Amino acid sequence: MHAILSLGATHYDLTIPSNSHYNAMAISHRGKALKYLSLALADIDSCSAASLDGILATCYALVFQAYYMNDGAIDFAVMVRGCSLITTHIQRRFKGSKMFLLQNSEEVMQLIEPWLSKDMHPNQDDVNLCIRDIEQLHPFIHDGSTLCFFESLLNTYLAFQHSIQDAFRCLGDVYKVWHSMENQNFMNLITSTNIISRALFLHYFAIDTLMRPFLLHVRGHKHPSLSVGAIVMEQWADAAYYGLPGNIQRLVKHEVDLVRREKANIPLILRDGS
Structure with a gap:
């Protein structure tokens, strides 16, 4: 939830620049999202399929947000890597996701x-x-x-x-x-x-x-x-x-x-x- 709120706040900060308080909201919610994401990743091997889907959704939201942050280049690279690692973990443990259509590079190219x-x-x-x-x-x-x-x-x-x-x-x-x-x-x-x-x-x-x-x-x-x-x-x-x-x-x-x-x-x- 914090990742979605952070993404939404970043969107409003970009589209309604006069409302500068949205940037502070985005930073606050992003920090909380990263905190809870870190806690979840610390125990990733015991996560259920649904929990892993939620972790991947969080990573995707943080990727999109980082792409529109004026200082988000490194965050973007970190979260893109995170999405890839979590996807690999889901495929290895559960052979797929109930939330996402996980495609390999060849399927994306096709x-x-x-x-x-x-x-x-x-x-x-x-x-x-x-x-x-x-x-x-x-x-x-x-x-x-x-x-x-x-x-x-x-x-x-x-x-x-x-x-x-x-x-x-x-x-x-x-x-x-x-x-x-x-x-x-x-x-x-x-x-x-x-x-x-x-x-x-x-x-x-x-x-x-x-x-x-x-x-x-x-x-x-x-x-x-x-x-x-x-x-x-x-x-x-x-x-x-x-x-x-x-x-x-x-x-x-x-x-x-x-x-x-x-x-x-x-x-x-x-x-x-x-």
């Missing part, structure tokens, strides 16, 4: 792939610059988990050179990397002191920006997340960028500019209906 373009990304100039920039980060990587994250991002960029379908499939592999890490390795990946990981997350934001118009097209209608998502992504990108030393900032400036450009074009995008 559902969404027909709606995605078989053409390469229309903006190959941006794609090529992103590939150039991420490859310049490779010499700074000195651990296996960060390398796996790097490779999944690079593969997604390379897939944009073939088709949007291929890129969507590779984007799913980014989340698989988060899921497959040992907990300590994942915590090291998201720590604020991991400079190269922070730079790689900027590439994740750039990929999200490149992919968003095509995923919105799959929905078949205009959606406010076009504007809200672009605004939040710019806030995430700025926060990550300004925490980097100057020599690394120079290597990811194009990606930050790419995210900022989408946000600057929101009025034009909405007016054109594209």
